[in-house]
Amino acid sequence: MAQLICEGLSLGYDGREILHGINFEVNAGDYLCIVGENGSGKSTLMKTILGLQSPLSGTVRTGDGLKQNEIGYLPQQTIVQRDFPASVREIVLSGCQARCGLRPFYNKEEKALAEANMEKMDVLPLANRCYRELSGGQQQRVLLARALCATRKMLLLDEPVSGLDPRVTAEMYALIEKLNREDGITILMISHDIAAALRYATHILHVANNVFFGTKEEYLQSDAGKTFAKEADVNVE
Amino acid sequence: MLSKLAEYWEYPFVKYALIVGVLVALCSSLLGVTLVLKRFSFIGDGLSHVAFGAMAIASIFNITNDMPIVIVITVLSAVLLLRGGQNAKIKGDAAVAMISVGALAVGYLLLNLFAPSGNLAGDVCSTLFGSTSILTLSKFDVAFSAGLSLLVIVIFILFYQKIFCVTFDENFARATGTKASLYNLLIAIVIAVIIVLAMNLVGSLLISALVIFPALSAMRLFKSFRSVTVFAAVYSVLTAALGILVSILAGTPVGSTIVGIEIVTFACCFIIGSVGMKKAA
Numbered sequence: 001m002a003q004l005i006c007e008g009l010s011l012g013y014d015g016r017e018i019l020h021g022i023n024f025e026v027n028a029g030d031y032l033c034i035v036g037e038n039g040s041g042k043s044t045l046m047k048t049i050l051g052l053q054s055p056l057s058g059t060v061r062t063g064d065g066l067k068q069n070e071i072g073y074l075p076q077q078t079i080v081q082r083d084f085p086a087s088v089r090e091i092v093l094s095g096c097q098a099r100c101g102l103r104p105f106y107n108k109e110e111k112a113l114a115e116a117n118m119e120k121m122d123v124l125p126l127a128n129r130c131y132r133e134l135s136g137g138q139q140q141r142v143l144l145a146r147a148l149c150a151t152r153k154m155l156l157l158d159e160p161v162s163g164l165d166p167r168v169t170a171e172m173y174a175l176i177e178k179l180n181r182e183d184g185i186t187i188l189m190i191s192h193d194i195a196a197a198l199r200y201a202t203h204i205l206h207v208a209n210n211v212f213f214g215t216k217e218e219y220l221q222s223d224a225g226k227t228f229a230k231e232a233d234v235n236v237e
Numbered sequence: 238m239l240s241k242l243a244e245y246w247e248y249p250f251v252k253y254a255l256i257v258g259v260l261v262a263l264c265s266s267l268l269g270v271t272l273v274l275k276r277f278s279f280i281g282d283g284l285s286h287v288a289f290g291a292m293a294i295a296s297i298f299n300i301t302n303d304m305p306i307v308i309v310i311t312v313l314s315a316v317l318l319l320r321g322g323q324n325a326k327i328k329g330d331a332a333v334a335m336i337s338v339g340a341l342a343v344g345y346l347l348l349n350l351f352a353p354s355g356n357l358a359g360d361v362c363s364t365l366f367g368s369t370s371i372l373t374l375s376k377f378d379v380a381f382s383a384g385l386s387l388l389v390i391v392i393f394i395l396f397y398q399k400i401f402c403v404t405f406d407e408n409f410a411r412a413t414g415t416k417a418s419l420y421n422l423l424i425a426i427v428i429a430v431i432i433v434l435a436m437n438l439v440g441s442l443l444i445s446a447l448v449i450f451p452a453l454s455a456m457r458l459f460k461s462f463r464s465v466t467v468f469a470a471v472y473s474v475l476t477a478a479l480g481i482l483v484s485i486l487a488g489t490p491v492g493s494t495i496v497g498i499e500i501v502t503f504a505c506c507f508i509i510g511s512v513g514m515k516k517a518a
Binding site: 047050051052068069070071072073075078080081083084085086087089090091093094095097098100104105106128129130133146147150151 | 270274275276394395396397398399401402404405406408409410411412413414415455456459460461462463465
């Protein structure tokens with residue numbers, strides 16, 4: 001059974017539909033890129049998958065041992081976070097919050113998990129530094145470590161490289177690829193960067209009037225894929 | 238000066254004022270960081286005006302121990318205001334402004350129409366600026382305030398990690414299964430209780446100072462959520478105690494004295510913070 005199944009989704013605000021006919025499945029270990037133009041509803045789709053917003057119709061189901069609240073999430077940064085006084089360790093630990101239930105404090109196991117994920121994302125030396133003083137790339141790695149505390153199976157990344165310079169962007173993509181290949185974590189990524197999407201993803205969901213879903217190879221053969229890739233000036237081989 | 242202080246110390250009302258003042262100041266500093274970061278700095282102001290309206294109603298019906306009823310009304314408004322959060326139809330600041338001004342106007346109107354006491358101007362002034370009311374607390378008020386303050390502190394410690402999580406990134410918290418709306422509700426209720434408690438100390442117009450100055454000062458100097466919270470609490474206790482003592486000795490109004498001291502200390506923290514940042518850079 002697939003980890004995530006979306007059937008007949010239609011999305012929108014206040015009863016106004018912005019997207020309809022979304023059907024797709026994500027299996028363990030997939031790397032799905034969600035592409036589409038600005039305002040096409042990519043972020044709304046992501047919120048729906050996370051259960052932050054309910055669809056106008058259709059269903060989002062999880063399976064294969066994945067629970068709705070076991071999806072790790074790397075959000076776009078909010079204004080609040082830019083001047084938030086918090087150390088890196090505090091933020092990464094907060095990824096374990098859902099495990100606590102009503103227990104007021106973190107236990108040893110959760111602290112060890114946070115430590116291990118900071119190590120993995122190479123931010124352990126920054127553990128006591130203040131989040132707002134870090135560079136953009138470091139901040140993303142901290143948030144990624146937090147997301148890993150919340151999941152072992154699936155990560156949802158919302159524009160993970162926006163605002164990063166090219167070198168850091170490449171590092172970020174490499175890191176995400178490593179999580180996908182070595183740790184077998186399923187990746188769902190919203191991206192503007194069609195070149196990167198075609199390079200790393202196994203599947204593509206193109207959000208537009210005609211929604212496309214399929215493997216990368218199928219996408220490159222489709223009309224939507226050809227136009228989009230051409231516009232983005234990507235060398236299709 | 239010390240002998241004068243020792244002389245005043247003999248009076249029970251001075252001790253009461255100090256105990257209640259310090260506890261209330263401590264409470265109001267705790268959630269300051271959360272409110273400042275959630276861009277709700279003025280919620281204190283709004284709710285205190287609601288509390289003023291509620292007090293007006295209580296005094297019309299000649300209820301002497303008005304705190305419980307004031308708390309209930311204020312908690313209800315807080316829940317209404319914060320529940321909408323980011324998705325409300327009327328945005329946060331506008332809703333706060335609407336409710337607060339409305340409550341203030343209706344409260345004053347009701348007092349004028351049905352006022353039981355002759356000294357209306359004095360009553361209103363002491364509710365708004367807290368002038369001397371903290372020195373005239375009844376035994377019931379003292380016990381009630383102290384009990385509620387302790388309750389607020391215990392709740393804050395128990396839910397500290399959850400409050401952090403919801404403040405830093407509400408969407409992440411919700412997506413990973415933390416009941417964010419429940420904790421937002423809890424925050425709203427606690428804030429309302431704090432506001433009503435703090436009205437005794439500084440009056441309804443100055444409450445925001447008690448909530449935001451400790452947080453802002455701490456944020457200039459410290460870099461982790463825990464150190465900011467601890468510093469804000471200590472700062473708040475010290476400035477409140479100092480303010481109460483100064484006001485007793487100099488005969489100044491308690492609320493504005495405390496706020497005055499907080500303005501000066503905030504300036505100090507600001508300068509120290511800026512110098513420290515230059516050194517680091």
